[in-house]
Amino acid sequence: MKITDLVTLTAGSPQFRIKESTLQEASIYKFYSQTDLESDLTGIKTEEQESKRIKTLDKVTTLNNGDIIFSLISGSASIVNQNHEGYLFTQNYVLLDTNENIDPGFLVYLLNEDRLIERQFRMGLQGSMVLKYTVKQLRELKLPNLPAIEKQHIIGSIYLKQLRLQALHERRARNEMTLRLSKLQGAYHA
Template sequence: MNVRLTNFVKLNVGSPQFRIEESTSQVAPIYKFYSQTDLEDDLKGIVTKRTENKQIRTLDDVAILKEGNIIFSLVSGYAGIVTNKHKGYLFTQNYVVLETQDKLDSGFLVYLLNEDRIIARQFRMGLQGSMVLKYTVKQIRELKLPPLPTIEKQQIIGNIYLKQLHLQALQERVARNETILRLAKLQEVRQHE
């Protein structure tokens, strides 16, 4: 029996970026904006690209990330778990934080949202006829989960999934570094002719 995602999670949509009022007050905190690159880094468990995040100084009450939050991008359709590096970042209306209950493991939910065919089909159905491929909060609210395994199995699956993504990212980094090294050696050989 398929059950709605909202039976297991509470959704928190990010701050509308155009409504955040910038402040010149020195007492106003400065927030960094959470980005798609940050999401990819959180998902892979390593920093892949060094980018400078947009910042804003504001006295407004804005949506802030906590370590361990499950974050879903309405732009890319990918989910990740916020790492310590990105806690305190401001997230905009392009992201939704999903707060789980005890019956649903965070890693397993990220796995389902990113990899499950049944969920992917539900997202595709919601995007049909749309010119802009952007996911909506309504789509997430209406998602139906496949039958859930025990919490222990969920934890094992979620753990393996996140470790596999981390391993893959490390292997890609090693391959990229080997290529850079070999190309530098070829350049060296050419110069000694």
């Protein structure tokens, strides 16, 4: 079964076509970035960096809490959290709107971890100098046989919780290292 049997794909707004405006009635949008995607995937806010913004009257594609977003740059997917609601997503991202036959967390798991899907992406990148995924590649993905929706939900939920736990462990290890190095500096200069 192809991914398009279960998912509707919406490409992001072409960034170079968005016209900036100085008019007061123009809306201001923040751009969704790879850092935002990684933050959504782990559920942990990364170091606060100022998001790129644009003020425009153009109709643009924006994100909602719970949307599934796929990065054509990294080839990874995530579920958008409320911190990134209303963010504008560019042509480097694709919004995946699922039907009731596939769990959003399970779809993120498949796109990020499934070997069959990884192999299909790799075959599409063979001979390519620029490692960027395409909407066409995504549209033509063949999915493995799917378990029952209840099992999908369990797998997706465990996967997302495991990513969060791993990120928390990594953050703790970095903080412990920083603390130890600080103590060493203090001991050295004492």
